[in-house]
Amino acid sequence: MIKTDVVIIGAGPVGLFAVHQLGIKGLKSEVIDNLDRAGGQCIELYPDKPIYDIAGIPQCTGEELTKNLLEQIKPFKTNFHFNERVQEIKNEGNNWVVKTSQNKVFTSPNIIIAGGVGSFEPRKLSVKDAEKYEGKNIFYSVSDKKKFRDKKISIFGGGDSALDWALELSKVAKVTLIHRRDEFRGAPHTLSEIQKEGKVDIKTKYQLSSIKGDNNIKSIGLKSNDGKEIDIQTDYILSFFGLIMKLGPISEWGLNMDKKTIKVNTENFETNKKGIFAIGDICSYPGKLKLILSGFHEGALASVECFKRARPNEKYRFEFTTSSKDIQARLGIKNK
Numbered sequence: 001m002i003k004t005d006v007v008i009i010g011a012g013p014v015g016l017f018a019v020h021q022l023g024i025k026g027l028k029s030e031v032i033d034n035l036d037r038a039g040g041q042c043i044e045l046y047p048d049k050p051i052y053d054i055a056g057i058p059q060c061t062g063e064e065l066t067k068n069l070l071e072q073i074k075p076f077k078t079n080f081h082f083n084e085r086v087q088e089i090k091n092e093g094n095n096w097v098v099k100t101s102q103n104k105v106f107t108s109p110n111i112i113i114a115g116g117v118g119s120f121e122p123r124k125l126s127v128k129d130a131e132k133y134e135g136k137n138i139f140y141s142v143s144d145k146k147k148f149r150d151k152k153i154s155i156f157g158g159g160d161s162a163l164d165w166a167l168e169l170s171k172v173a174k175v176t177l178i179h180r181r182d183e184f185r186g187a188p189h190t191l192s193e194i195q196k197e198g199k200v201d202i203k204t205k206y207q208l209s210s211i212k213g214d215n216n217i218k219s220i221g222l223k224s225n226d227g228k229e230i231d232i233q234t235d236y237i238l239s240f241f242g243l244i245m246k247l248g249p250i251s252e253w254g255l256n257m258d259k260k261t262i263k264v265n266t267e268n269f270e271t272n273k274k275g276i277f278a279i280g281d282i283c284s285y286p287g288k289l290k291l292i293l294s295g296f297h298e299g300a301l302a303s304v305e306c307f308k309r310a311r312p313n314e315k316y317r318f319e320f321t322t323s324s325k326d327i328q329a330r331l332g333i334k335n336k
Helices: 013-023 040-044 062-072 160-169 188-197 248-252 292-310 325-330
Strands: 006-009 029-032 079-081 086-092 095-100 105-108 110-113 119-122 152-156 174-179 200-204 206-213 217-224 229-233 236-239 243-246 261-263 276-278
Touching: 006 013, 006 105, 013 029, 013 040, 013 062, 013 292, 040 062, 086 248, 095 110, 110 292, 152 160, 160 174, 160 188, 174 206, 188 200, 206 229, 217 236, 276 292
Parallel strands: 006 029, 006 110, 029 079, 110 276, 152 174, 152 236, 174 200
Antiparallel strands: 086 095, 095 105, 119 243, 206 217, 217 229
16 A cells, blocks of 8 residues: 555646646645546647746746656656556545556555546547558647648648647648538638648538548548548548546535536645545536646646645645745755
8 A cells, every 4th residue: 555645636737737746845646547647638739839827937838847757756756656547536534545457555644636527538530441540640649740741731620729739730741631510610810820820721511421531541532511522641530529528436425516527626635535636627616717726726726725634734835936945956956
């Protein structure tokens, strides 16, 4: 059995920053994630896509943000348990006992759920032969945009991911953006940029009807809402029809669920279960904004209550990192 101050479920940006906030308070964390690496949605869905709303950083990618957060928590020597899912939790006195899919058992007074939207997978294309080309010519996320340089790309979808990648990849490739409606759900500013640049061929009221090729895709068939059919040459298909969210066992833990999110208070982001907190996209409260920076704030406040539960005989004293010698020592900063 592994004893720790806090078990964090989820190794996305919000979970990683929670490690930092706990670490500077002297608390030890164990992090569990069902993915094979840290980064969560930032790594799985948009590692190469620019992020513009992290305070003090004009622009970074999901991969860069993850690397910086991992570098920030290096001094705390945190243990990560990847490719594992929390299967079961139970209360024993003032502690929670957590069991994973790999039969690891943790005991801790605190659990922080930072699992984003839970386990997720893309909505896949249902057209014939699509599965044959998945991971080769058909992708549901972009991990390396260099492979698309000077290629013909067909992007399907009408949300932010489809618009963002159409704009980004049009700088290096020939892009066709295909959507089943005239109206797009993504940011109007991005659509305006795409239209202004004029590099993207936009086809609306069309859906994918067929895929043609041998070892690789050669072309695709599109069918319009009024029955018109056209073929276009393409090397790659990028499909952004959203994700299927799966909460998994979390939904069975007796938490105060609101659809696929967990209700929390805004004082310390505790759920209806003492010692279980939820931060990031998984939590809900009046005025909630699903932004990474909001998750950072939530993690900072949750860490204070975690300290009180993990160190009941110590008084919590707020200190600034710039002036606290204790915090600087934990971060490995030598005082002059």
